[in-house]
Amino acid sequence: MDKLSFNIFPNVNFIDLCMYQFGHEQCEPGHSFGPATRNHYLFHYVLSGTGTLMADNAKGITQTYNIKSGQGFLIFPGQINTYIADDKLPWEYIWIEFDGLRVKEALTTTELTKNNPVYHTHSKDIREKLVEEMLYITRHPSESPYHLIGHMYLFLDYLMQSAKSSKLVPGGKMSDFYIKEAMNYIEQNFQNDISIEDIAGVCGINRSYLGKIFKNSVGHSPQEFLMNYRMIKATELLKLTSLSIADVGSAVGYENQLHFSRAFKNIYGVAPREWRNEHK
Incomplete structure:
Protein backbone atom coordinates (compact mmCIF):
# COMPACT_ATOMS: atom_id res chain seq x y z
CA MET A 1 0.00 0.00 0.00
CA ASP A 2 1.18 3.52 -0.76
CA LYS A 3 1.64 5.84 2.21
CA LEU A 4 -0.57 8.75 1.28
CA SER A 5 -1.86 11.90 2.95
CA PHE A 6 -4.26 14.01 0.93
CA ASN A 7 -6.19 17.15 1.82
CA ILE A 8 -8.60 19.45 0.01
CA PHE A 9 -8.25 23.14 0.80
CA PRO A 10 -11.54 24.29 2.37
CA ASN A 11 -11.83 27.79 0.96
CA VAL A 12 -11.82 28.99 -2.66
CA ASN A 13 -12.62 32.65 -2.01
CA PHE A 14 -9.01 33.76 -2.40
CA ILE A 15 -8.43 35.69 -5.60
CA ASP A 16 -4.74 36.28 -6.31
CA LEU A 17 -3.57 32.91 -5.01
CA CYS A 18 -5.60 29.88 -3.94
CA MET A 19 -4.87 26.27 -3.06
CA TYR A 20 -7.12 23.42 -4.15
CA GLN A 21 -5.45 20.33 -2.67
CA PHE A 22 -2.15 19.23 -1.23
CA GLY A 23 -0.53 16.04 0.01
CA HIS A 24 2.42 13.73 0.59
CA GLU A 25 3.00 10.25 -0.82
CA GLN A 26 5.59 7.50 -0.51
CA CYS A 27 4.90 5.58 -3.72
CA GLU A 28 5.07 1.87 -4.35
CA PRO A 29 7.47 0.72 -7.11
CA GLY A 30 5.97 1.44 -10.52
CA HIS A 31 3.05 3.43 -9.08
CA SER A 32 1.64 5.68 -11.82
CA PHE A 33 -0.87 8.47 -12.24
CA GLY A 34 -2.37 9.46 -15.59
CA PRO A 35 -2.62 10.15 -18.37
CA ALA A 36 -4.66 13.05 -17.01
CA THR A 37 -5.04 16.82 -17.08
CA ARG A 38 -5.53 19.37 -14.32
CA ASN A 39 -7.64 22.50 -14.21
CA HIS A 40 -4.96 24.29 -12.16
CA TYR A 41 -1.20 24.31 -11.61
CA LEU A 42 0.20 21.28 -9.76
CA PHE A 43 3.71 21.32 -8.29
CA HIS A 44 5.46 18.19 -7.01
CA TYR A 45 8.73 18.19 -5.07
CA VAL A 46 10.63 14.90 -4.84
CA LEU A 47 11.93 14.23 -1.32
CA SER A 48 13.61 10.91 -2.14
CA GLY A 49 13.82 8.33 -4.90
CA THR A 50 13.28 8.80 -8.61
CA GLY A 51 10.56 8.63 -11.22
CA THR A 52 9.52 9.60 -14.70
CA LEU A 53 7.29 12.41 -15.96
CA MET A 54 5.69 12.28 -19.40
CA ALA A 55 4.09 15.60 -20.31
CA ASP A 56 3.00 17.38 -23.47
CA ASN A 57 5.08 20.40 -24.41
CA ALA A 58 3.69 23.67 -25.77
CA LYS A 59 3.13 22.04 -29.18
CA GLY A 60 1.28 19.05 -27.70
CA ILE A 61 4.17 16.63 -28.25
CA THR A 62 4.82 14.25 -25.33
CA GLN A 63 8.24 14.60 -23.71
CA THR A 64 9.82 12.29 -21.12
CA TYR A 65 11.79 13.52 -18.10
CA ASN A 66 13.69 11.54 -15.46
CA ILE A 67 13.36 13.29 -12.10
CA LYS A 68 15.23 12.56 -8.86
CA SER A 69 15.25 13.73 -5.25
CA GLY A 70 15.97 17.44 -4.84
CA GLN A 71 14.09 18.19 -8.04
CA GLY A 72 10.42 18.74 -8.80
CA PHE A 73 8.01 19.25 -11.65
CA LEU A 74 5.20 21.65 -12.52
CA ILE A 75 2.09 20.52 -14.37
CA PHE A 76 0.23 23.29 -16.18
CA PRO A 77 -3.56 23.65 -16.54
CA GLY A 78 -4.85 21.52 -19.40
CA GLN A 79 -1.49 19.77 -19.95
CA ILE A 80 -1.74 16.02 -20.57
CA ASN A 81 0.67 14.21 -18.25
CA THR A 82 1.58 10.87 -16.69
CA TYR A 83 4.07 10.25 -13.91
CA ILE A 84 5.50 6.94 -12.76
CA ALA A 85 7.57 5.91 -9.73
CA ASP A 86 10.82 4.05 -10.40
CA ASP A 87 10.63 0.24 -10.07
CA LYS A 88 13.74 0.01 -7.86
CA LEU A 89 13.91 3.37 -6.09
CA PRO A 90 10.33 4.77 -6.08
CA TRP A 91 9.94 8.41 -5.28
CA GLU A 92 8.43 10.08 -2.26
CA TYR A 93 6.97 13.49 -3.02
CA ILE A 94 4.87 16.34 -1.69
CA TRP A 95 2.54 18.36 -3.87
CA ILE A 96 0.33 21.44 -3.99
CA GLU A 97 -2.36 22.26 -6.55
CA PHE A 98 -2.86 26.00 -6.85
CA ASP A 99 -4.03 28.84 -9.08
CA GLY A 100 -5.11 32.47 -8.94
CA LEU A 101 -5.36 35.62 -10.99
CA ARG A 102 -1.69 36.49 -10.42
CA VAL A 103 -0.14 33.03 -10.62
CA LYS A 104 0.63 33.05 -14.34
CA GLU A 105 2.28 36.45 -13.93
CA ALA A 106 4.40 35.09 -11.07
CA LEU A 107 5.46 31.96 -12.95
CA THR A 108 6.59 33.95 -16.00
CA THR A 109 9.52 35.14 -13.85
CA THR A 110 10.72 31.52 -13.53
CA GLU A 111 12.27 29.07 -15.97
CA LEU A 112 9.30 26.71 -15.55
CA THR A 113 7.28 26.31 -18.75
CA LYS A 114 5.44 23.54 -20.60
CA ASN A 115 8.69 23.05 -22.52
CA ASN A 116 10.72 23.03 -19.31
CA PRO A 117 8.55 21.62 -16.48
CA VAL A 118 11.36 20.19 -14.31
CA TYR A 136 4.31 22.75 6.84
CA ILE A 137 1.18 22.99 4.70
CA THR A 138 0.86 19.21 4.28
CA ARG A 139 1.39 18.62 8.03
CA HIS A 140 -1.05 21.30 9.24
CA PRO A 141 -4.26 20.80 7.25
CA SER A 142 -6.47 21.82 10.18
CA GLU A 143 -5.03 25.34 10.40
CA SER A 144 -7.28 28.16 9.20
CA PRO A 145 -7.45 28.94 5.46
CA TYR A 146 -5.84 32.34 6.08
CA HIS A 147 -2.97 30.70 7.96
CA LEU A 148 -2.35 28.18 5.17
CA ILE A 149 -2.60 30.81 2.43
CA GLY A 150 0.07 32.79 4.27
CA HIS A 151 2.41 29.82 3.96
CA MET A 152 1.29 29.36 0.35
CA TYR A 153 2.47 32.89 -0.46
CA LEU A 154 5.86 32.06 1.06
CA PHE A 155 6.01 28.84 -1.00
CA LEU A 156 5.28 30.78 -4.22
CA ASP A 157 7.87 33.41 -3.34
CA TYR A 158 10.54 30.74 -2.75
CA LEU A 159 9.54 29.00 -5.98
CA MET A 160 9.93 32.28 -7.89
CA GLN A 161 13.29 33.01 -6.26
CA SER A 162 14.77 29.54 -6.59
CA ALA A 163 13.64 28.95 -10.19
CA LYS A 164 14.17 32.52 -11.37
CA SER A 165 14.68 32.90 -15.09
CA SER A 166 18.05 34.21 -16.22
CA LYS A 167 16.42 35.70 -19.32
CA LEU A 168 15.20 39.27 -19.09
CA VAL A 169 12.38 40.30 -21.39
CA PRO A 170 13.14 43.69 -22.98
CA GLY A 171 10.69 46.28 -21.75
CA GLY A 172 9.22 43.80 -19.33
CA LYS A 173 9.68 45.99 -16.29
CA MET A 174 7.55 48.78 -17.72
CA SER A 175 4.78 46.41 -18.79
CA ASP A 176 4.83 44.85 -15.32
CA PHE A 177 4.34 48.33 -13.89
CA TYR A 178 1.32 48.92 -16.14
CA ILE A 179 -0.22 45.59 -15.16
CA LYS A 180 0.20 46.27 -11.44
CA GLU A 181 -1.30 49.74 -11.89
CA ALA A 182 -4.26 48.21 -13.73
CA MET A 183 -4.79 45.54 -11.07
CA ASN A 184 -4.60 48.06 -8.25
CA TYR A 185 -7.16 50.27 -9.99
CA ILE A 186 -9.53 47.33 -10.49
CA GLU A 187 -9.19 46.19 -6.87
CA GLN A 188 -9.97 49.68 -5.59
CA ASN A 189 -12.78 50.50 -8.05
CA PHE A 190 -14.44 47.18 -9.00
CA GLN A 191 -17.68 48.31 -7.32
CA ASN A 192 -17.92 51.34 -9.64
CA ASP A 193 -18.98 51.56 -13.26
CA ILE A 194 -15.49 51.37 -14.74
CA SER A 195 -14.48 50.53 -18.31
CA ILE A 196 -11.32 49.09 -19.82
CA GLU A 197 -10.70 52.55 -21.30
CA ASP A 198 -10.75 53.94 -17.73
CA ILE A 199 -8.21 51.35 -16.61
CA ALA A 200 -5.94 51.99 -19.61
CA GLY A 201 -6.24 55.74 -19.04
CA VAL A 202 -5.05 55.43 -15.44
CA CYS A 203 -1.99 53.56 -16.74
CA GLY A 204 -1.41 56.13 -19.50
CA ILE A 205 -1.60 53.57 -22.32
CA ASN A 206 -4.20 52.61 -24.91
CA ARG A 207 -6.74 49.83 -24.52
CA SER A 208 -5.28 47.47 -27.13
CA TYR A 209 -1.78 47.58 -25.61
CA LEU A 210 -3.18 47.00 -22.13
CA GLY A 211 -5.14 44.00 -23.42
CA LYS A 212 -2.05 42.54 -25.09
CA ILE A 213 0.33 42.79 -22.10
CA PHE A 214 -2.38 41.74 -19.64
CA LYS A 215 -3.23 38.59 -21.61
CA ASN A 216 0.42 37.65 -22.03
CA SER A 217 1.31 38.12 -18.39
CA VAL A 218 -1.84 37.25 -16.42
CA GLY A 219 -3.51 34.82 -18.81
CA HIS A 220 -6.76 36.81 -18.80
CA SER A 221 -7.93 39.93 -20.57
CA PRO A 222 -8.51 42.99 -18.36
CA GLN A 223 -12.26 42.48 -18.82
CA GLU A 224 -12.02 38.85 -17.67
CA PHE A 225 -9.89 39.84 -14.68
CA LEU A 226 -12.42 42.53 -13.70
CA MET A 227 -15.37 40.15 -14.07
CA ASN A 228 -13.66 37.34 -12.13
CA TYR A 229 -12.70 39.76 -9.37
CA ARG A 230 -16.27 41.05 -9.12
CA MET A 231 -17.75 37.55 -9.07
CA ILE A 232 -15.44 36.32 -6.32
CA LYS A 233 -16.37 39.38 -4.26
CA ALA A 234 -20.03 38.59 -5.01
CA THR A 235 -19.65 35.01 -3.68
CA GLU A 236 -18.25 36.43 -0.43
CA LEU A 237 -21.29 38.70 -0.04
CA LEU A 238 -23.73 35.92 -0.95
CA LYS A 239 -22.15 33.58 1.56
CA LEU A 240 -21.50 35.97 4.44
CA THR A 241 -24.39 38.47 4.27
CA SER A 242 -28.15 38.50 3.80
CA LEU A 243 -28.06 41.25 1.16
CA SER A 244 -30.58 40.85 -1.66
CA ILE A 245 -29.32 39.63 -5.03
CA ALA A 246 -29.84 43.13 -6.44
CA ASP A 247 -27.82 44.69 -3.59
CA VAL A 248 -25.02 42.17 -4.04
CA GLY A 249 -24.92 42.97 -7.74
CA SER A 250 -24.84 46.70 -7.02
CA ALA A 251 -22.04 46.21 -4.47
CA VAL A 252 -19.81 44.65 -7.13
CA GLY A 253 -20.56 47.12 -9.92
CA TYR A 254 -23.79 45.86 -11.53
CA GLU A 255 -26.73 48.25 -11.23
CA ASN A 256 -28.86 45.93 -13.38
CA GLN A 257 -29.73 42.71 -11.48
CA LEU A 258 -30.36 40.79 -14.70
CA HIS A 259 -26.89 41.68 -16.03
CA PHE A 260 -25.34 40.62 -12.72
CA SER A 261 -27.19 37.30 -12.63
CA ARG A 262 -26.24 36.55 -16.22
CA ALA A 263 -22.55 37.34 -15.59
CA PHE A 264 -22.56 35.27 -12.38
CA LYS A 265 -24.09 32.26 -14.14
CA ASN A 266 -21.49 32.50 -16.91
CA ILE A 267 -18.75 32.08 -14.29
CA TYR A 268 -20.30 29.62 -11.83
CA GLY A 269 -22.89 27.82 -13.94
CA VAL A 270 -25.77 28.62 -11.57
CA ALA A 271 -27.77 31.71 -10.65
CA PRO A 272 -26.67 33.76 -7.59
CA ARG A 273 -29.68 32.66 -5.54
CA GLU A 274 -29.03 29.00 -6.26
CA TRP A 275 -25.32 29.42 -5.43
CA ARG A 276 -26.26 31.05 -2.11
CA ASN A 277 -28.61 28.20 -1.22
CA GLU A 278 -25.83 25.68 -1.88
CA HIS A 279 -23.14 27.54 0.10
CA LYS A 280 -24.98 29.43 2.85
Missing part, protein backbone atom coordinates in the same frame (compact mmCIF):
# COMPACT_ATOMS: atom_id res chain seq x y z
CA TYR A 119 12.28 22.23 -11.23
CA HIS A 120 16.02 22.72 -10.65
CA THR A 121 17.66 25.33 -8.48
CA HIS A 122 21.17 26.61 -7.89
CA SER A 123 20.19 27.91 -4.44
CA LYS A 124 20.09 25.11 -1.90
CA ASP A 125 19.07 27.51 0.89
CA ILE A 126 16.00 28.84 -0.93
CA ARG A 127 15.06 25.33 -2.08
CA GLU A 128 15.11 24.16 1.52
CA LYS A 129 12.84 27.04 2.52
CA LEU A 130 10.43 26.07 -0.27
CA VAL A 131 10.36 22.48 0.98
CA GLU A 132 9.80 23.66 4.56
CA GLU A 133 6.71 25.60 3.48
CA MET A 134 5.33 22.65 1.50
CA LEU A 135 5.89 20.28 4.42
